[in-house]
Amino acid sequence: MAVQTTIRKNAYYDSVTLMLITKDLAKLPGVEDILVGMATELNKELAANLNLLTPELEALSANDFFVTAELSGEATMESLVNALDALLSAKKSSAGSSYRPASLQTALSNEPQLNMALISLPGRFAAAEVEKALDAGLHVMLFSDNVSIEDEKRLKEKAVSKQLLMMGPDCGTAMINHIPLAFCNVVKPGGIGIVGASGTGTQEIMSLIDQLGGGVSQVIGTGGRDLKSEIGGLMMLQAFEALIADPETNVIVLISKPPAPDVAKKVLDLVKDAGKPVVVDFIGGDRSAIEAVGAVACISLEDAARKAVALMRGESAPSDFAGFDVPEADIEALAAHEAGKKAPTQKYLRGLFTGGTLADEAMKLLGPEIGTIWSNIPLKPEEQLKDVKVSAEHTVIDFGDDAFTVGRPHPMIDPSTRSERIVKEAAPDVAVLLMDVVLGYGSHPDPAGEVAAQIREARENIAASGGDLTVIASVCGTEGDPQGLRASRETLSEAGAIVMPSNAQAVRLSAKIMKAIRDQGGEH
Amino acid sequence: MKPLNGLFEKQLKVANLGLETFYEDLKSQSVEVIQVDWRPPAGGNEKMLSLLGKLKGKK
Known part of the structure; x- marks a missing residue:
């Protein structure tokens, strides 16, 4: 076996395209290990860690493309390159052979009507492109992270002065004029306008609104740092004002983690003069200040959608809404039934999430019920998991956190890191696996199918050792999503998961099962 | 100035810089979208980038 490298000088491909292609190439016979990418310092480091770094690769710059692989048997670099070219050209033809200007300026000179720039470039290059877009009068959705807070402030100030949106950085979800941008569900049109500082929180609310028969006018993302003191809520205030003035919007929903107090005050001051109902979900934050200005406070994302x-x-x-779609007695019976199948060693819960806000909500709702929850995004610093790859007692993991995404696409695009972990969690002391499946544009084409095999395997492994693993899932999505809500739920049910109508209900059922297990432990 | 320059009354026309999956998603919904064939400035060379930055700052 030998490590071989092929290089292409000055060939650029985006990171998600390359990582998805890498996954396909890694499945070819004789490919022991492979890395495909642009020769950035980060990728060279990754190659070194994988023992795939060669002198040819070391000499390249970030504008050069490489394939480096450890091959065995009959596999050759030539066959690998042929497979790569086939995948790249298949990608190209699916995207069509359309006009591709080399810069935003050229694009604008040919198409002066452009009014939105969706930017997902590497963070260190992104701010400069945002600035060009704002200067040209375009609204911006900035998906990239790794943009400094100073740049964010400067760019948002510029946007506000020009009555433009600057959604982001790290803004994953928006729907402008009924067009889903980046990670977004397909919802019916209607009178609810949403401003969200948290991507999957926004997706859960908009999906549940659709499922409950409601409709959405606009979804504006702000990026997660917008309500920190440094930024001062610039984009939330700007978007909130726009929705107040919008005749199509008659209810406004604001979603954020608890804001800095001075920023919360600015946002809530605006509620008083909104002239339309405002639902505020400062996830886990203080509700008295919200209710004092006449806004509606909520206890979960689902509660916000229902209100x-x-x-x-x-x-x-x-x-x-702190209950279930089905009668409480049915839930109690289900919890007792699931608890009754457990072996005496099975006493812990593991939550494996691709959506950060959904993981956060799970911990906030579960904490009072089950006590300490170890996590890579803990509610309290002392509950930080020592090794994020190894769970301890009750654990909730956000696979979209930086600890899991360096050099990889987000788990909503490529859920394989989570899928592998599902099997690993099937240990004799684990009783309940809780998880989310997020549909919509941007997400994996079949995220439910992607986890189904692992759910089966995990349940079979525990059953083989005389126990029973309860898997509880919720699907964030709609019937209009490309993946389909009903089909995704069916896939999970068939794999043996209990599928709940929302993240909050999935979490509450998990808590009830954990309580039933504790109660019967006391009887032993 | 109208809020957001009247964005809600306009047809959305998108320039996508970066991940092609976002471009493909929009294209599949018949949204007007242009993929900008973006490349790292100065070939991604950090030293050159910092020099270019300094030159721009001098203008």
Whole structure:
């Protein structure tokens, strides 16, 4: 076996295209290990870690493309390159042989009507392109992360002064004029406008609004740092004002992790003069300040969706929804049934999430019920997992966190890191696996199918050792999504998962099962 | 100035810089979108980039 490298000087391909192609190439016979990419310092480091670094690769610059692989048997670099070219050209033909200007300026000179720039370039190059777009009068959605907070502030100030959107950095979800941008679900049109500082939180709310029969006018993302003091909520305030003025929007939903107090005040001050109902979900934050200005507070993403839909229909906001779609007695019976199948060693819960806000919500709802939850995004610093690759007692993992995404696409695009972990979690002390499956544009073409085999395998492994693994899943999505809500739920059910209608209900069922297990442990 | 320059009344026309999957998603929904064939400036060479940055700053 030998490590071989092929290089192409000055050939650029984007990172997700390359990583998806790498996955396909790695499946070819005789390919022991492979890395395909642009020769950035990060990729060279990755190659070195994988023992795939060669002198040819070391000499390249970030504008050069490489394939480096350890091959065995009959596999040759030539056959690998042929397979690579076939995959690249298949990608190209599916995208069509359309006009591709080399810069935004050239694009604008040919198409002056462009009004939105969707930017997902490597972070260190992104700010310069955002600036050019804003200067040219375009709204911006900035998907990239690794943009400094100073750049964010400067760019948002410029955007606000020009009445432009600058959604981001790290903004994953938006829907402008009913067009989904980046990671976004397909929802019915309607009167609910959403401003969200958290991507999967926004996706969960918009999907549930659609499932509840409501509709959405606009979804504006702000990026996760917008409500920090340094940024001052510039984009949330700008978007909120735009929705107040929008005649198509009659209910407004604001979603964010608890903001800095000075920023929360600015946002809530605006509620008083909104002239339309406002639902505020400062996830896990203080509700008294929200209610003091006449806004509607909520206890979960699902609760926010239910209240928004009632208000959209002209009803008053219902009381907090802390229950289930099915009668409580059925849930209690299900929890007792699941707990009854457990071996005495099975006492822990593992939550494996691709959506960060969904993981966060799970911990906030579970914490009071089950106590300490170890995590890579812990609620308290002392609950930080020592090694994010190894779970401990009750653990909730966000696979979209940096610890898992360096050199890889986000788990909503490529869920394989999570899928592998599902099997690993099937240990004799684990009773419940809790997970999300996020549909919509941007996401994997079949995220439910991607985890189904691992759910089966994990359940079979535990059953073989005399126990029983409960897998509880919720699907964030709609029937209009390319993957289809019903089909995805069926795939998970067939694999042996209990599929709940929302993340909050999945979490609450998990808590009930854990409680039933504790209660029967006391009886032993 | 109208809020967001009247964005909600306009047809969205998108320039996509970066991940092609976003371009393909928009294209598949018949949204007007142009993929900009972006490349790293100065060939991604950090030293050259910093020199270019300094030159620009001098203007």
